[in-house]
Amino acid sequence: MNWQNDLTRILKIDYPIIQAPMFGVTTPEMVAVTSNANCLGSLALADLNTEKCIEVIRAAKHLTNKPFAVNFFAHSIPEITEALKGKYDKAKFFVERLAKQNNLEIEIPSIDDLKINSYHQQIDAIISENCKILSFTFGNLDKQSIDRLKSNGTLLIGTCTSVNEALILEQSGIDVICVQGLEAGGHRGSFGSEDIPKIGGLSLLAQVSETVNVPLIYAGGIFNAKTLVASKTLGASGFQIGSLLLGSAESALEAFQKERLRKVKETDIVLTKSFSGRFARGIKNTFIDIMETSEFILPFPYQNKLTFELRKIAKINQNTEFLNIWAGQSINEYSGKSTADIIRSLIIETENNYC
Ligand SMILES: Cc1cc2nc3c(=O)[nH]c(=O)nc-3n(C[C@H](O)[C@H](O)[C@H](O)COP(=O)(O)O)c2cc1C
Numbered sequence: 001m002n003w004q005n006d007l008t009r010i011l012k013i014d015y016p017i018i019q020a021p022m023f024g025v026t027t028p029e030m031v032a033v034t035s036n037a038n039c040l041g042s043l044a045l046a047d048l049n050t051e052k053c054i055e056v057i058r059a060a061k062h063l064t065n066k067p068f069a070v071n072f073f074a075h076s077i078p079e080i081t082e083a084l085k086g087k088y089d090k091a092k093f094f095v096e097r098l099a100k101q102n103n104l105e106i107e108i109p110s111i112d113d114l115k116i117n118s119y120h121q122q123i124d125a126i127i128s129e130n131c132k133i134l135s136f137t138f139g140n141l142d143k144q145s146i147d148r149l150k151s152n153g154t155l156l157i158g159t160c161t162s163v164n165e166a167l168i169l170e171q172s173g174i175d176v177i178c179v180q181g182l183e184a185g186g187h188r189g190s191f192g193s194e195d196i197p198k199i200g201g202l203s204l205l206a207q208v209s210e211t212v213n214v215p216l217i218y219a220g221g222i223f224n225a226k227t228l229v230a231s232k233t234l235g236a237s238g239f240q241i242g243s244l245l246l247g248s249a250e251s252a253l254e255a256f257q258k259e260r261l262r263k264v265k266e267t268d269i270v271l272t273k274s275f276s277g278r279f280a281r282g283i284k285n286t287f288i289d290i291m292e293t294s295e296f297i298l299p300f301p302y303q304n305k306l307t308f309e310l311r312k313i314a315k316i317n318q319n320t321e322f323l324n325i326w327a328g329q330s331i332n333e334y335s336g337k338s339t340a341d342i343i344r345s346l347i348i349e350t351e352n353n354y355c
Contacts (some may be wrong), residue, residue: 001229001354003347007176007215007237010155011133012067014038017343018178018217020242021071021135022186022326028056030250032063033340040238041068042135047117047301053125061129069157070131072122075138075193078299085111091296091306098290099310104322106309114305120145127152135159135178137189138278138300140168157217159189162197163207170212177212178240179205181220185243185328187280188271193300196279198271202234209235223330225350241346243327247334248342256318257325261334264327275311275324277303282326 007016019026019034021044031041043060045053053070060068078084088111099106119136123145126134134149135157141149149156150173157176158169168191169177180189181201190196201220209216217238218231228239245251247258260283270284274291277300287310297303314322335342 001232001350005215005237007217010175010215011040011238013040015343015347016040016217016238017346018042018069018219018238018240019245019339019343020186020219020240021069021137022242022245024326025246025251025253027250027252028059028063030245030248030339031060031068033250033338034343035064035066035068037340037343038066039343040133041066043068043070045070045072045122047073047119048122049115049117050121050125053122054129057125057129057131067133069133069135070126071135071137072119073138073301074119074136074141074158075300077116077118077301080111084298084302087296087298088302088306091298091303094294094296095306095310098287099313099322102286102319102322104310104313104317104319106313108306108309111302114302116301116305123148126154133157137178137180137187138193139191140165140172140174143172146173159219160208161188161190162199162204163211165191165197166208166212170214174214176215176217176238177208178217178219178238179208179236181205181218182271183221183281183329184219185246185281186326187276187278190279193273193278201231205231205234205236221328221330223332225346225353227330228346228350229354241343243330243334244332244346245339245342246327247336248339249336250339253325254315254318256320257323258334258336260320260325261327264331266329266331269327269329269331273297273303275304275307276300280324280326281328282324283320285323285325286321287323 021042023046034041218236219240
């Protein structure tokens with residue numbers, strides 16, 4: 001298989017394999033070993049504040065001088081209204097009581113004490129650190145931000161989960177589109193958070209590639225040469241792998257989380273809004289079961305902030321029933337090898353079988 005294509009040329013990489021940005025999993029080490037293997041590492045910044053963004057970007061730069069992408073959430077932040085405050089207080093009471101009933105003592109901050117960062121502040125860090133590739137999810141950037149980043153020479157990769165979202169990204173001048181199939185682990189990259197498109201990767205990628213003219217990266221279910229080549233056949237130039245790297249040596253997941261992953265069964269993997277207020281794919285547990293039947297799921301990012309203390313204490317207690325473990329539908333061995341070895345095996349398997 002000839003790996004060189006439109007994407008390898010614009011990203012200045014040898015292999016169009018993209019280590020998926022995975023907040024809570026990707027580390028500067030994971031990013032660096034991927035980029036050092038001449039693929040593209042992606043550093044997930046989620047909604048970190050400017051100082052923290054600079055710190056992790058510098059940590060990655062310290063480990064590689066190859067190109068890597070930074071990634072953030074491009075969502076709008078719902079205003080705090082009296083109605084939202086009322087809902088937040090009820091949800092806070094519900095989650096604190098649920099935690100206590102399960103021997104997890106937490107105190108959730110009140111809504112006025114939450115620190116919510118918008119992506120506009122993160123752009124300052126990205127420009128000051130001279131990052132040249134930005135991928136984003138949960139929507140499109142506003143025009144002013146696109147213009148600012150483009151005049152800095154930053155290549156933009158937007159995420160779509162429908163043909164319509166792909167068209168919006170292309171029309172606003174986004175350079176590359178990451179097409180995220182429903183199989184993918186973690187959050188859906190959809191522009192909205194309510195009635196999101198739930199199109200499977202096969203149908204979506206085939207239609208997007210017929211509709212837009214920018215290079216496409218496919219994300220969702222790639223875990224071996226066969227799935228990689230399938231997405232190439234459907235029009236992808238780049239292949240983004242997330243769940244395949246969850247167990248890797250550079251993953252920030254702790255040993256007990258990797259152990260839970262290695263026991264996962266297909267019926268355990270669900271799409272849920274319970275941890276963050278946005279649909280995300282991960283392993284079903286007690287918290288998801290209870291929240292899904294409650295009236296206490298707030299809009300993103302408030303639900304995400306609301307559950308932060310619970311997730312933190314559950315992690316300390318190694319309690320997988322009250323912690324999110326995101327994973328996609330393609331169950332794999334969640335190898336503990338280095339990210340570089342996992343990627344190398346994928347390249348060799350592809351070359352041996354599809355050249
Ligand atoms: C644990 C986890 C965290 C994720 N966090 C992010 C993120 O911060 N930004 C983002 O754009 N996508 C995020 N994603 C989605 C991935 O970038 C990618 O689309 C997905 O993992 C691809 O599907 P796969 O898991 O089947 O490989 C995350 C996925 C996982 C599994």
